[in-house]
Amino acid sequence: xxxxxxxxxxxxxxxxxxxxxxxxxxxxxxxxxxxxxxxxxxxxxxxxxxxxxxxxxxxxxxxxxxxxxxxxxxxxxxxxxxxxxxxxxxxxxxxxxxxxxxxxxxxxxxxxxxxxxxxxxxxxxxxxxxxxxxxxxxxxxxxxxxxxxxxxxxxxxxxxxxxxxxxxxxxxxxxxxxxxxxxxxxxxxxxxxxxxxxxxxxxxxxxxxxxxxxxxxxxxxxxxxxxxxxxxxxxxxxxxxxxxxxxxxxxxxxxxxxxxxxxxxxxxxxxxxxxxxxxxxxxxxxxxxxxxxxxxxxxxxxxxxxxxxxxxxxxxxxxxxxxxxxxxxxxxxxxxxxxxxxxxxxxxxxxxxxxxxxxxxxxxxxxxxxxxxxxxxxxxxxxxxxxxxxxxxxxxxxxxxxxxxxxxxxxxxxxxxxxxxxxxxxxxxxxxxxxxxxxxxxxxxxxxxxxxxxxxxxxxxxxxxxxxxxxxxxxxxxxxxxxxxx
Ligand code: AMP
Ligand code: MG
Numbered sequence: 151x152x153x154x155x156x157x158x159x160x161x162x163x164x165x166x167x168x169x170x171x172x173x174x175x176x177x178x179x180x181x182x183x184x185x186x187x188x189x190x191x192x193x194x195x196x197x198x199x200x201x202x203x204x205x206x207x208x209x210x211x212x213x214x215x216x217x218x219x220x221x222x223x224x225x226x227x228x229x230x231x232x233x234x235x236x237x238x239x240x241x242x243x244x245x246x247x248x249x250x251x252x253x254x255x256x257x258x259x260x261x262x263x264x265x266x267x268x269x270x271x272x273x274x275x276x277x278x279x280x281x282x283x284x285x286x287x288x289x290x291x292x293x294x295x296x297x298x299x300x301x302x303x304x305x306x307x308x309x310x311x312x313x314x315x316x317x318x319x320x321x322x323x324x325x326x327x328x329x330x331x332x333x334x335x336x337x338x339x340x341x342x343x344x345x346x347x348x349x350x351x352x353x354x355x356x357x358x359x360x361x362x363x364x365x366x367x368x369x370x371x372x373x374x375x376x377x378x379x380x381x382x383x384x385x386x387x388x389x390x391x392x393x394x395x396x397x398x399x400x401x402x403x404x405x406x407x408x409x410x411x412x413x414x415x416x417x418x419x420x421x422x423x424x425x426x427x428x429x430x431x432x433x434x435x436x437x438x439x440x441x442x443x444x445x446x447x448x449x450x451x452x453x454x455x456x457x458x459x460x461x462x463x464x465x466x467x468x469x470x471x472x473x474x475x476x477x478x479x480x481x482x483x484x485x486x487x488x489x490x491x492x493x494x495x496x497x498x499x500x501x502x503x504x505x506x507x508x509x510x511x512x513x514x515x516x517x518x519x520x521x522x523x524x525x526x527x528x529x530x531x532x533x534x535x536x537x538x539x540x541x542x543x544x545x546x547x548x549x550x551x552x553x554x555x556x557x558x559x560x561x562x563x564x565x566x567x568x569x570x571x572x573x574x575x576x577x578x579x580x581x582x583x584x585x586x587x588x589x590x591x592x593x594x595x596x597x598x599x600x601x602x603x604x605x606x607x608x609x610x611x612x613x614x615x616x617x618x619x620x621x622x623x624x625x626x627x628x629x630x631x632x633x634x635x636x
Contacts (some may be wrong), residue, residue, distance in 0.1 A: 228588075257329060301325070416514070488560060519533055521573055
């Protein structure tokens, strides 16, 4: 395995016309220190962490650049809270290039390494708090089996960063096959540069949708592929209780990955109207709005790609969204209930979500405990039942559920095993991230990050001795406020 200083870097984004990006130099940070290195992500690109290598920390924060890296900031625009913003771009992300390993290409990007030509009024920095959250959550999502960008390392610094209060800077080295967003296409539509749209579409197809390369109708198929992967991603978010918080089109990955972690949140008690972003006063990005918002964002992408296809083709591509979303969501929810996938289960799912909501039952805890549901006719299922204030609501639902299990000749022990593989025990609740932030920031203690990484990377396993990480939020957690200022 090569160490970071010996990697074979190349930046293929620079094969695009020069107006797609701007060369940048990361701004050095003082007193850089390594908070965490993600060995499992490193393996993907065959990167070794050599403790003997004196400049490893510098390489992971942009104080030094690996050989072959070409640092750039990429250009994009986007619809933010419904409004088109003509120029965004990487204001605090710097793409170094990528590494090819076992047929996969992994781009490495520094987040928070200083200003770029697209920083507008921003300082190009990310604070330690939000960097820890992104670092942990991207790994948590990966552990849950949800497509996401990854995180290779987390570096801290003494550099002060001014938000509502003075904080310190941190840098996450992100990894992804690509960081191209819907907004990367939108900017050229709104600037009336159809050739640039074609160039970027060809580049994306060539590298990421290669199976479409030689098809006659490759552009409509490309759009359709993005529609499908986005619909599947939304079904996964909804089934695990993840709210992104800022689903602007510049935060929507062209590969259907979860991208740009900010004020995200996982549901504790089941609340469809959950708003994780405290700056989102109107609830545009509330939990239950996400599937519709993604569909709206896809229409913005379709508009950007309109010079490449007929209106009918664009409509047909967008038209598959509801069915792909619904069938994926039903499949996942049926698996979570230990039932074979079938549309006829929809009322059972809806009734369950309704009573979880009305009784403020913790979604993750309930679903995990449901793995141990006893389908005997006289069983009370007290551990589940006691989660409800209205116990009769649970009893009524449980009768229907039991009947369905019995009708499908489901074996309790076997079902428990398969259900535990789809109902996570551990999710990144806000208070868990907060504890890790406080320990690292105020006590220089990264052991909490390490422990969280262990449970979140294998969230379906039991992890004896770590049960407290599966506990519902303590009262103080209600006062944690997350917003866009990160
Ligand atoms: P976000 O919603 O965090 O993904 O950011 C939206 C836009 O603002 C993107 O173009 C970011 O690069 C930019 N941005 C966010 N924070 C900063 C910052 N501290 N400095 C410079 N640009 C930023
Ligand atoms: Mg963003």
